[in-house]
Amino acid sequence: MKKNLFCIMMVLMFFFSCTEKKNIIVYYSRSGTTEKLALELYRHNIFADTMSIKLIEEYPQDFKATIERSKYERENNILPKLQNGKIDLNKYDTIFLGYPIWYGTFAPPIKSFINDNDSLAGHIVIPFATYGRGGFRNSIEDLKQSCPEATIKEGIGIASKLIHKVNDKVNQLYNNNSKTLCGGFSIEQEVDNEASLLFKQVVDSSLHIEPLSVSTQVVSGINYLFECIDTDGKDIEVKIYKPLPGQGQPQLTYIK
Numbered sequence: 001m002k003k004n005l006f007c008i009m010m011v012l013m014f015f016f017s018c019t020e021k022k023n024i025i026v027y028y029s030r031s032g033t034t035e036k037l038a039l040e041l042y043r044h045n046i047f048a049d050t051m052s053i054k055l056i057e058e059y060p061q062d063f064k065a066t067i068e069r070s071k072y073e074r075e076n077n078i079l080p081k082l083q084n085g086k087i088d089l090n091k092y093d094t095i096f097l098g099y100p101i102w103y104g105t106f107a108p109p110i111k112s113f114i115n116d117n118d119s120l121a122g123h124i125v126i127p128f129a130t131y132g133r134g135g136f137r138n139s140i141e142d143l144k145q146s147c148p149e150a151t152i153k154e155g156i157g158i159a160s161k162l163i164h165k166v167n168d169k170v171n172q173l174y175n176n177n178s179k180t181l182c183g184g185f186s187i188e189q190e191v192d193n194e195a196s197l198l199f200k201q202v203v204d205s206s207l208h209i210e211p212l213s214v215s216t217q218v219v220s221g222i223n224y225l226f227e228c229i230d231t232d233g234k235d236i237e238v239k240i241y242k243p244l245p246g247q248g249q250p251q252l253t254y255i256k
Contacts, residue, residue, distance in 0.1 A: 022091055027098030028053040028109040030066065033130045033160050038098045040166045041128065048096070053109050054083040066102075073108045080108050085116035094124040097143075101131035101157075105139045111146065120150040127155035130163065134190035157190055159212035161229055185215040185225055199226060202240050202252050209236055209255075220244065223253070 025048050029035035035052065042050050057080065059066040073080060089095070097113075097120075099106040106129065114120060127143060129136050136157030144152050158169050169188065191199070195214045203209060209228045217223040221243040228236040239253040 023048040023094040023096065024087075024089075024092045025050045025096040025098070026053065026087075026113065027051075027096075027128075028100070028107055028113075029098070030059055030100060030107070031063075033163055034098050034100050034128075036163055037128055037130060037158060037166055037170070038096075040170045041096055041098075044170055049092075051084065051087065053085075053113055055109060056081045056083055070102050070108050074103060078108075079112040079115055082109065082112050082116065085113055087117065089117055089120070089123060092123065094126060095120060096126050096128060098128045099139070101129050101135035101139060104135040105142045114146050120147045122149060124151045124153060126153045127157075129155070129157045130160050131157055131190060132160055134192070136190050137192070156188070157213075158188070159190070159227070162212055162227055162235075165227075165235075185217045185223070188213040188215045188227065190214075191226070195224060195226075198224060198240060198242060198250055199238070202250050203238060203255075207255075209238065211238070221247070 023045065025038055025041055025045070027034055027038040027050075029038065029052065038050065038052075042048060059069060072078070097110065099110045101107075106127075125143065125147060127136075127140055129139060136155075139157075140152060140155065143150075156169055158166065162169075191211045191214050196211070199211050208231045210230070211226040211228050213227045215225050217225070221241060224240045224242065226238040226240070228238050230236055236255060238255050240250055241253050242250045
């Protein structure tokens with residue numbers, strides 16, 4: 001246990017102590033789900049500053065109405081006005097930028113924050129997001145387009161139904177570099193079309209298991225580790241091995 005804590009601290013020092021400048025955790029959270037992820041990031045990085053993005057006109061409490069308004073804003077290139085949009089980013093090297101995924105990308109208040117702060121030019125940006133059905137990877141591509149002079153890192157996305165595992169996901173983010181060097185699993189991402197097709201090919205549909213996120217491990221082939229939920233809301237892990245081309249069919253390794 002002490003050895004694991006020491007390793008985590010060394011990784012944190014690598015991320016956060018390379019310069020004298022501070023880091024900042026900036027996030028928008030409408031319902032509080034993304035805020036849970038932001039606070040867990042802060043718990044691992046207590047020397048960072050934090051800022052919760054606040055709107056002048058908040059979104060409706062009804063989520064459907066919120067989504068309709070955000071769709072209108074996006075389609076008409078309307079940026080919601082922020083109470084605290086402009087900040088002094090000269091104090092920071094790295095910006096942890098958090099948001100929910102709406103309509104397949106980051107929520108509109110993030111675009112407002114980016115616009116208010118010179119597209120975050122010259123900064124390292126580590127995105128973190130919560131989502132229902134995916135969109136995190138797409139949001140990273142949109143960030144790269146919106147912040148062409150910033151360095152966008154891999155970050156982490158978490159399915160909202162798995163937010164109770166937030167500590168595990170944040171540990172995974174901080175340990176990603178050392179793990180991947182040792183052949184460990186990648187950071188979890190939303191289930192893309194390729195992974196979804198693999199899951200449907202191997203896992204019996206009668207089990208009624210829904211995959212929420214997936215991480216991969218390159219071996220002699222690829223291991224896929226799916227975080228899932230069943231109809232009773234029970235957490236389930238599904239591991240599938242996909243061999244190299246021409247060496248057989250994908251196999252279900254375990255369900256637990």
